[in-house]
Each structure stands twice: as structure tokens, then as C-alpha cells.
Amino acid sequence: MIMLLIILLILFVILTLVNVFTMPVFKKTSHTKSGKVSILIPMRNEEKNVEGLITSVKKIQYPSIEVVILNDQSTDRTQELLNQHTKGDSRFTVISGSSLPEGWVGKVHACEQLSKKGRGDYLLFLDADVRVKPDVIHQSLHIMEKNDARLVTGFPRFPVTPFLGKLLVPLQHFFIFFHLPNLVANKTTYPAFTAAHGAFMFFERKAYEAIGGHRAVKSSLIEDIQITRELKKSGYKAILANVAPSVTCFMYDTNKEVWNGFLKNIYVGLGRSPFTAMLVSLFYLVFYFAPLLLAVAFLWTRDWTWLLPLLLVFIQTAIIDRVTKQTVLHFLLMPISSVALTVLLWSSMLRSLTQKGYEWKGRTYK
Structure with missing residues (x-):
């Protein structure tokens, strides 16, 4: 299972490089x-x-x-x-x-x-x-x-x-x-x-x-x-x-501005589809948060292959950070970013499904 994850993450790095160069x-x-x-x-x-x-x-x-x-x-x-x-x-x-x-x-x-x-x-x-x-x-x-x-x-x-x-x-x-x-x-x-x-x-x-x-x-x-x-x-x-x-x-x-700014866009950007939101959440938790858990588990397994998924996540993110002028060590945050993304996406979906709407610059939008 870990080898499959490694192979897929290598493919993700290759796809990213293609996009970078094109x-x-x-x-x-x-x-x-x-x-x-x-x-x-x-x-x-x-x-x-x-x-x-x-x-x-x-x-x-x-x-x-x-x-x-x-x-x-x-x-x-x-x-x-x-x-x-x-x-x-x-x-x-x-x-x-x-x-x-x-x-x-x-x-x-x-x-x-x-x-x-x-x-x-x-x-x-x-x-x-x-x-x-x-x-x-x-x-x-x-x-x-x-x-x-x-x-x-x-x-x-x-x-x-x-x-x-x-x-x-x-x-x-x-x-x-x-x-x-x-x-x-x-x-x-x-x-x-x-x-x-x-x-x-x-x-x-x-x-x-x-x-x-x-x-x-x-x-x-x-x-x-x-x-x-x-x-x-x-x-x-x-x-x-x-x-x-x-x-x-x-x-x-501010953190509040970040939250409200993305809250109004992320679920709408996925076409207000609960199924798509669940797929995106699962994808990021499996491919970008789980590697951190595997790296922690390495402390017990002592199997170096358990570290490779996290290394590939860092490589992919670092490539993107480099071409977009992001700070040098930002790539280290990617596993936590995947969790934050999931929480944000589900919060945005719930606001839409409950008709609470989104607030931005003193206005409320449904």
C-alpha cells in the first residue's frame, strides 16, 4: 500500500513539473x-x-x-x-x-x-x-x-x-x-x-x-x-x-480575513457539490496528511520507505513554492495545510447547505 502511495506521489511530482515548464x-x-x-x-x-x-x-x-x-x-x-x-x-x-x-x-x-x-x-x-x-x-x-x-x-x-x-x-x-x-x-x-x-x-x-x-x-x-x-x-x-x-x-x-475570504469561494468553486467536496477532502487527507503520519510511524518501524511519501510531498510543494516566489521553508506546512483545507471546505459546504450565506466586506451573499 505504501509503495502504491509512493508511485502516485512520484507521478504527481512529474505532472507538476510538466505544468511548471509549460x-x-x-x-x-x-x-x-x-x-x-x-x-x-x-x-x-x-x-x-x-x-x-x-x-x-x-x-x-x-x-x-x-x-x-x-x-x-x-x-x-x-x-x-x-x-x-x-x-x-x-x-x-x-x-x-x-x-x-x-x-x-x-x-x-x-x-x-x-x-x-x-x-x-x-x-x-x-x-x-x-x-x-x-x-x-x-x-x-x-x-x-x-x-x-x-x-x-x-x-x-x-x-x-x-x-x-x-x-x-x-x-x-x-x-x-x-x-x-x-x-x-x-x-x-x-x-x-x-x-x-x-x-x-x-x-x-x-x-x-x-x-x-x-x-x-x-x-x-x-x-x-x-x-x-x-x-x-x-x-x-x-x-x-x-x-x-x-x-x-x-x-x-488577519486570520479572520483569510477564513472569510476563502469560505465564500471554495465550495462555490467546486460547483456546490457535496460529492466533489468529499472527494477533494479525502484526496488531500490521504495524499498530503497521511504521509506525515507515516513519517511519525517510522520512529517505530525503522523502515525508510515510510519516510518517502512525506519527502515527495515536500518536493512537489517546494517546486511550486520556488516558481511562485514563496518563502523558502513554506513547503514544510503542506500536511497541515491539507487539514486546514478540509476544515475550510466542510465549513463552506455547511454554510451553503444551511443557507447561512457568506459575509464579505459588510455584505452577505447566498
């Missing part, structure tokens, strides 16, 4: 595409991110940009700080968001409003907690041109401070480098093979408008994945790239 990476490069880029940023109670984000965006080297920021009815100092840090820079426009209509998710409605204000040939949607490198638009255009795509997206580098964040946030990279066949996702338009991250979505405007923009996914809690699927359904290619070298996302500051 995923496009943001790096210094050139392109021939041109046109105006609208950088569109929704903000709701983001006073802690205003200065860092605007400082980062101001350093972008692309010559033709406009930046539109929507203050989505914030109750903190977001508006005051936006006025202060964008003053005197004609590239920036700050607008106020309208009331949330029934049937819309807050962020999706904010993005829809932003898309109506942006005048660019390309639309770059950024989250408020994102920081970008100066050549990020050049890199996006290169990837788009090289792959004849209409959307470039990717999972940023995630520096994390809360302990729960260290367990859960980097799993986003683990999922895409392990479970998603990147060659199929990037070379075809099959909607089933789709991943995206709403913190960084670079659209060609014509394609975005052709599918109805964010209005097409107005009620989705996983709008990034849904809108990417809509693109693919219409025959447009979407590229999932490793944007970590140029895009950083400071997702959550």
Missing part, C-alpha cells in the same frame, strides 16, 4: 501590440492599500495608460487618501460607485461600472491589494500577442503574515500547478479547463464587450473563473500565466 512566465520581453490601456481598480474600505497601490501603478512604464478607481461606498478613509495620492496626476480618475442592485455581487458590479468609464483598447482589472512591476503591461501584451489570446490572467506572488494565511493562501498556486492541465487550458478553449485570478485580469476590450463584460457573471462569487469560461465559450483563448515575478498580492492581514 506555463508562460512574465519576464522581460518585447511585443508589437499597441493601444491605450485602462487600469481599472475597485476599492471598498481599502484605506490600508491606497498608498501602496497608487505608488506601484504610477511606476508602470507603458506610455499610454489611464487609471480609473472606483470607491465602492467606503466608510473609512479610502476617498480621502485617493484624493491625496492621485492629486496632480492626470492619468488618474476617481469615481464613486452606485448602490448595489439586487442580484449583483459587489465586486462584479464595481468592475462593470469601471468598464463603462475606461476608454482603453485593453482593460486591466486589478484588486486594491495588488502591487505590480513597471513593465507588467508590456509583459501582458507579449503573452497575449504570442498566444493569440484575448485574456491574460494569473495567480500573483502571495506574501502572507497570518498563520492561517500561510496554510491556505499559497494553496492557490498548488491547485493550478498540480490539478490544472495547463497545456489544455492555454492551448484550447474548453471551458472545463479554466482557472483565473480576479486580482489580475488583462482583457482585450473587444472580446470583453463581445461576451457582455462583467454583466454576464453579475451574480457569481467566482466571477474571475466564470468570465474566463464565457470567453472560452465564445471561442476566445485565455492564457493562464505565471505572473508572480511581476505581480504581488497582499491578500489578507
Whole structure:
């Protein structure tokens, strides 16, 4: 039984390496595409991110940009700080968001409003907690041109401070480098093979408008994945790239934010299927937590093969950590992360089944 586990984990490492070497990476490069880029940023109670984000965006080297920021009815100092840090820079426009209509998710409605204000040939949607490198638009255009795509997206580098964040946030990279066949996702338009991250979505405007923009996914809690699927359904290619070298996302500051942030997405992302949730839980407990138990049992068995499964888990995780700029020793947390993932998934499922809904930024979604 242990040998079967070892063989499967070796296969997992190989599959991960294939994904690592076949995923496009943001790096210094050139392109021939041109046109105006609208950088569109929704903000709701983001006073802690205003200065860092605007400082980062101001350093972008692309010559033709406009930046539109929507203050989505914030109750903190977001508006005051936006006025202060964008003053005197004609590239920036700050607008106020309208009331949330029934049937819309807050962020999706904010993005829809932003898309109506942006005048660019390309639309770059950024989250408020994102920081970008100066050549990020050049890199996006290169990837788009090289792959004849209409959307470039990717999972940023995630520096994390809360302990729960260290367990859960980097799993986003683990999922895409392990479970998603990147060659199929990037070379075809099959909607089933789709991943995206709403913190960084670079659209060609014509394609975005052709599918109805964010209005097409107005009620989705996983709008990034849904809108990417809509693109693919219409025959447009979407590229999932490793944007970590140029895009950083400071997702959550507290354990509570980590928990609530993932709680609203994880079960929904599995199609609200209890069967799928149980399969995922079993998979991670068997392949990523059980090896830790086997390693502990080695103290009694003295059989070195009992250590191999945990070593392979560490190798697979360390490979992903390396290419996504995660901290050096993070891979050691993977067995505990699998338990945290299971607890989170079941909690999310129970909230959905009991109709309690999910709370985020002062709003409740079913």
C-alpha cells in the first residue's frame, strides 16, 4: 500500500513539473501590440492599500495608460487618501460607485461600472491589494500577442503574515500547478479547463464587450473563473500565466480575513457539490496528511520507505513554492495545510447547505 502511495506521489511530482515548464512566465520581453490601456481598480474600505497601490501603478512604464478607481461606498478613509495620492496626476480618475442592485455581487458590479468609464483598447482589472512591476503591461501584451489570446490572467506572488494565511493562501498556486492541465487550458478553449485570478485580469476590450463584460457573471462569487469560461465559450483563448515575478498580492492581514475570504469561494468553486467536496477532502487527507503520519510511524518501524511519501510531498510543494516566489521553508506546512483545507471546505459546504450565506466586506451573499 505504501509503495502504491509512493508511485502516485512520484507521478504527481512529474505532472507538476510538466505544468511548471509549460506555463508562460512574465519576464522581460518585447511585443508589437499597441493601444491605450485602462487600469481599472475597485476599492471598498481599502484605506490600508491606497498608498501602496497608487505608488506601484504610477511606476508602470507603458506610455499610454489611464487609471480609473472606483470607491465602492467606503466608510473609512479610502476617498480621502485617493484624493491625496492621485492629486496632480492626470492619468488618474476617481469615481464613486452606485448602490448595489439586487442580484449583483459587489465586486462584479464595481468592475462593470469601471468598464463603462475606461476608454482603453485593453482593460486591466486589478484588486486594491495588488502591487505590480513597471513593465507588467508590456509583459501582458507579449503573452497575449504570442498566444493569440484575448485574456491574460494569473495567480500573483502571495506574501502572507497570518498563520492561517500561510496554510491556505499559497494553496492557490498548488491547485493550478498540480490539478490544472495547463497545456489544455492555454492551448484550447474548453471551458472545463479554466482557472483565473480576479486580482489580475488583462482583457482585450473587444472580446470583453463581445461576451457582455462583467454583466454576464453579475451574480457569481467566482466571477474571475466564470468570465474566463464565457470567453472560452465564445471561442476566445485565455492564457493562464505565471505572473508572480511581476505581480504581488497582499491578500489578507488577519486570520479572520483569510477564513472569510476563502469560505465564500471554495465550495462555490467546486460547483456546490457535496460529492466533489468529499472527494477533494479525502484526496488531500490521504495524499498530503497521511504521509506525515507515516513519517511519525517510522520512529517505530525503522523502515525508510515510510519516510518517502512525506519527502515527495515536500518536493512537489517546494517546486511550486520556488516558481511562485514563496518563502523558502513554506513547503514544510503542506500536511497541515491539507487539514486546514478540509476544515475550510466542510465549513463552506455547511454554510451553503444551511443557507447561512457568506459575509464579505459588510455584505452577505447566498
